[in-house]
Amino acid sequence: MIYENLPDARGHFGLYGGRFVAETLMLPLQQLEQAYNALKNDAAFRAELDRDLALYVGRPSPLYPAERLTRKWGGAQVFLKREDLNHTGAHKINNTVGQALLAKHLGKTRIIAETGAGQHGVASATIAARLGLKCVVYMGAEDVQRQSPNVYRMKLLGAEVVPVHSGTKTLKDAMNEALRDWVTNVDDTFYVIGTVAGPHPYPMLVRDFNSVVGREVVTQSQEMLGCQPDALVACVGGGSNAIGLFYPFIGNDAVKMYGVEAGGDGIETGRHAAPLSAGHPGVLHGNRTYIMADANGQISATHSISAGLDYPGVGPEHAWLKDIGRVTYVSVTDDEALAAFHELTRVEGIIPALEPAHALAYAKKLAPQMQREQILVVNLSGRGDKDIFTIAKREGTELM
Amino acid sequence: MKRIETVFAALKARGRKALIPYITAGDPHPDHTVGLMHALVAGGADIIELGVPFSDPMADGPTIQLACERALVHGTSLWQVVDMVAEFRRSDARTPVVLMGYLNPIEARGLEAFAAYAQKAGVDGVLIVDVSVEEAPEIAPRLRAHGLDCIFLLAPTSSAARIGAIAHEASGYLYYVSLKGVTGAATLDVASVAAKLDQIRAQTALPVAVGFGIRDAASAAQVARIADGVVVGSALVAQIQKHQNEPQKLPDLLTRQLGEMRAAIDFATSPVMTR
Numbered sequence A: 001m002i003y004e005n006l007p008d009a010r011g012h013f014g015l016y017g018g019r020f021v022a023e024t025l026m027l028p029l030q031q032l033e034q035a036y037n038a039l040k041n042d043a044a045f046r047a048e049l050d051r052d053l054a055l056y057v058g059r060p061s062p063l064y065p066a067e068r069l070t071r072k073w074g075g076a077q078v079f080l081k082r083e084d085l086n087h088t089g090a091h092k093i094n095n096t097v098g099q100a101l102l103a104k105h106l107g108k109t110r111i112i113a114e115t116g117a118g119q120h121g122v123a124s125a126t127i128a129a130r131l132g133l134k135c136v137v138y139m140g141a142e143d144v145q146r147q148s149p150n151v152y153r154m155k156l157l158g159a160e161v162v163p164v165h166s167g168t169k170t171l172k173d174a175m176n177e178a179l180r181d182w183v184t185n186v187d188d189t190f191y192v193i194g195t196v197a198g199p200h201p202y203p204m205l206v207r208d209f210n211s212v213v214g215r216e217v218v219t220q221s222q223e224m225l226g227c228q229p230d231a232l233v234a235c236v237g238g239g240s241n242a243i244g245l246f247y248p249f250i251g252n253d254a255v256k257m258y259g260v261e262a263g264g265d266g267i268e269t270g271r272h273a274a275p276l277s278a279g280h281p282g283v284l285h286g287n288r289t290y291i292m293a294d295a296n297g298q299i300s301a302t303h304s305i306s307a308g309l310d311y312p313g314v315g316p317e318h319a320w321l322k323d324i325g326r327v328t329y330v331s332v333t334d335d336e337a338l339a340a341f342h343e344l345t346r347v348e349g350i351i352p353a354l355e356p357a358h359a360l361a362y363a364k365k366l367a368p369q370m371q372r373e374q375i376l377v378v379n380l381s382g383r384g385d386k387d388i389f390t391i392a393k394r395e396g397t398e399l400m
Numbered sequence B: 001m002k003r004i005e006t007v008f009a010a011l012k013a014r015g016r017k018a019l020i021p022y023i024t025a026g027d028p029h030p031d032h033t034v035g036l037m038h039a040l041v042a043g044g045a046d047i048i049e050l051g052v053p054f055s056d057p058m059a060d061g062p063t064i065q066l067a068c069e070r071a072l073v074h075g076t077s078l079w080q081v082v083d084m085v086a087e088f089r090r091s092d093a094r095t096p097v098v099l100m101g102y103l104n105p106i107e108a109r110g111l112e113a114f115a116a117y118a119q120k121a122g123v124d125g126v127l128i129v130d131v132s133v134e135e136a137p138e139i140a141p142r143l144r145a146h147g148l149d150c151i152f153l154l155a156p157t158s159s160a161a162r163i164g165a166i167a168h169e170a171s172g173y174l175y176y177v178s179l180k181g182v183t184g185a186a187t188l189d190v191a192s193v194a195a196k197l198d199q200i201r202a203q204t205a206l207p208v209a210v211g212f213g214i215r216d217a218a219s220a221a222q223v224a225r226i227a228d229g230v231v232v233g234s235a236l237v238a239q240i241q242k243h244q245n246e247p248q249k250l251p252d253l254l255t256r257q258l259g260e261m262r263a264a265i266d267f268a269t270s271p272v273m274t275r
């Protein structure tokens, strides 16, 4: 099948995406789009970005054959794309490095970001420190409590962390607050959105910056295996690590793709964060996509053990990929993710973040259904250091 | 002629400016909203903007965010808000009512169903904050088909080209956001507002109301000298917040607060003062 090159000129992926924001933000969004379109093919900009990705982030990240896991699970050969080995410990830095370079080229002196688990906040604070930009991170008051080590990390890096007390006091509210800041400070401020959500051009540019992940997998598979993978699996919060892995493969129909959402206590309980699996189309944070909302259109509170997946929306490109059937979206529960967390830790000596533990939990179901010569790539989007306190608490382990 | 058009035409004939108060429906409780709307009319409202509460009001400052939360605690829904307008209409056939809110609660109920229901209730216009002119072609015509005016925002960041496109899509009036920021922000720069209004008027004959940053009689009067209408929201909503536990006092308080602005506006724009 031939896939259109999306988004279209208005930022739409089929029915989804677009620019649903108050008028004040339309000009800065247009300026950002123009600047990005001009710079993305600019050789000097690309060279600067590639240099940062190599020398600061530590790319390329390995494509690691998880041999013990493969033997244990049976079926397909499992490979892990090691985004956990990046500087700051997750794929998020691929995007913040890119957006910060854009900010610099636009002459902005202040960057703002929203964060849930704190990974994107840390990645933003990190790049701000390196470029000498002022950085303000909005974080739901609940998440500030849950993720105190990352709050401290951001402060060490010189960022101001602003707890957000409105609404459900989580990621979606942090994003509202960041948008309000941006509307107020459009002249000197660049909003670094942490996932493929928000108004156009964000879903496009965050995808592009994260696609380095999938491009490396294309090259690494060819070099190591002489072929391309048969299946890709990634967790989906807003969807940036997933689209980063999937995007270069979309035109290759032989490659099956699975996006794994947070099933929380189980889809049937209603306590989850799985808009593609159990939500419906709506408008949130500047784009049309699948969301979780009640019958009156009020956005629902979400639930996931993983703060990074605890979001009621999802990137509009995923909504489109779901509708056209190119990617299969599934969910796994908190308990399944937790079991996968422990399994990878013990079997491969790799402590994954709780977000990619969701991808692993699904891969464990998928691998045995595949042939032994087939290749299954899981995006290990981040490392689990940030989550050990959450896990200890849930399992009743006293630390210190 | 439609109600909004009639109001602006009548005001213009008398050399007056429109006073447009905003309150959030359902705040502090759905039972009070219709009474507060009548109180606003008693205080001199020409048009009422009635906020439809939303869980994620990204263009609003803390005052209106909290108003939305108070309204949503009582489950205030879009259909209830429209019903409030129907009830208001039983004793006020004249004052236009504009519903102001975000797209998702409307789409959740279906755009067509909403438009038909709102028309029947006597709603006059709709301002959907997060519908940009780019996204409007799929939305505005379906509202207009039910006789609803589509009010759009203009901002300090709107280019000449955008102003033209927005004016083309809009009817009733245009709402100029006086500052870069959210509702309830403090700073109002009258000179820059005046300059932008000149630029807007060069492109459209629609009346232009100005809102954001108007908090008292003095700022209302300043804006009334240069705009066709003055929108005041957070200042009224802050009053509601302050007296949320003694709602019986609110009608008089709002009538008085708005009445002061009415007097200041009329004085500032009376023929003697503008000569």
Ligand SMILES: Cc1ncc(COP(=O)(O)O)c(C=O)c1O
Residues within 6 Å of the ligand: A090, A091, A092, A116, A117, A118, A119, A120, A194, A195, A196, A235, A236, A237, A238, A239, A240, A241, A242, A307, A308, A309, A353, A355, A356, A381, A382, A383
């Ligand atoms: C390690 C990791 N993976 C995944 C996510 C989810 O985000 P996305 O779906 O945009 O990749 C996060 C978000 O914080 C994260 O920290």
